[in-house]
Amino acid sequence: MNRPSLVFALSLAVMAAAPLLAACGGGDSDRRVVRIVQADDACTPAVIDAKAGEKLRFEVKNEGKKDHEVEGIDGTKLEELLVPAGRTRKINYTVPGEEGVSKIKCYIPGGSSTIIEVRISGRAASSGDDGEGDGGGAGTRITDKAPLDTIRVRLSDYKIEPERPAANVSGPIKFMAENVSPDHVHELAVLRVLEDGAFENTGEIEDLDPGASGEITLDLPPGKYVLACVIVPGEAGSTVDHYAEGMHTEFAIP
């Protein structure tokens, strides 16, 4: 997976571009711009070197034909960001203050994925903290409206079983997921199937430990959906791709 020469070349490209981009960045001018390019088979770079406490601005360019997402995993505080095919979106990220590795998952829901490692070294000479990212994101159908229907979903190794294959109505639907696995973390992603077959990730109950439960209410229009666990190798201690192992099932909103 590691291709040092490619990563090095991309790092040079980022360094060359940073001053130009920073010059018109207004309040974000103190952030180092890091470009992430999404293709339908993988994202690059696979490794980003950063200083502890450094302020970054990811410019995520989707050069593929399918919608992609990026999100922090295993404790990385980077909210989900949906990048539609052909678009570029930006999100700010402040590197943790200690040495180590932060992981960012770059993926097509139900498709290819890349775990990008942010390798953190030393300390950056920086001051202040303007908080987390400013990007929009996936999961924008999360609502606090009162649910009109509730669906219980059982997560196991490696199956995803809703109590019914469809909701009774459209609108705010509450999903209650229980991970009955004795030893694996699972999650529930509610993916809306778009006309071209791509997925919109409407919301997720993330990283449920063995035996844990969680819930989320999503305001869902009628249509075809897929309930899935999108944990990939390298995420949450997993060595397998949960979607590929069978953790997806069709669901419908009437």
Ligand SMILES: [Cu+2]
């Ligand atoms: Cu899973």
